[in-house]
Amino acid sequence: MKRKIIITAAVFGALAVIAGAFGAHGLEGKLTPKSFEVWHTAVQYQFYHVFALLFLSTLTRYKTGLVKNCYNLFTLGVILFSGSLYLLAFSQMFNWQVMNFIGPVTPLGGLLLIGGWVTLGIAALTNKFV
Structure with a gap:
């Protein structure tokens, strides 16, 4: 399980660096300020949860x-939350009509991330981590 978590964190981390660099250098001037902010939020939350996975x-x-439940919640949460925000930012640039699909996905991803943190807290309360 440890190896799987670290590999997932490494992949998410590499993708977050790529997305951040692409946003800063490849999307500058191509997205509206609001869409650029959405992109930035996706990168930020993805990075936050890389560190959570490493911990x-x-x-x-x-x-x-x-621990396994927490891993699953964080992983699926990052995919749904950050992934849907990346798509939302791109939707403006390419004039995609994705709001009907993405609208419910982003908050669901956020709920999964919150669930991961709650599960981590429960794990700490019910186990003696030394």
């Missing part, structure tokens, strides 16, 4: 399903 990887020695 979570240190807890895998505690045999608890909560």
Whole structure:
């Protein structure tokens, strides 16, 4: 499990750096300020959860399903939350009509991220992490 979490964090981290650099250098002037802010938010939250996953990887020695649940919630949350924000930012540039699809996905991703943090807290309360 530890290896899987670290690999996921590494992939998300690399993609966040690529997305951040692409946003700063490739999208400058091509997105509205609002869409650029949406892009930036997606990169930020993706990076935050890279660090959360790396921390979570240190807890895998505690045999608890909560760590696995937390991993799943963070991973799916990043994909849905940041992924939908990336699509939303691009939708303006390419005039895509994605709001009907993306509208409910972003908050669902956010709820999964919150669920991951709550699960991490429950894991800490119910286990003696030393």
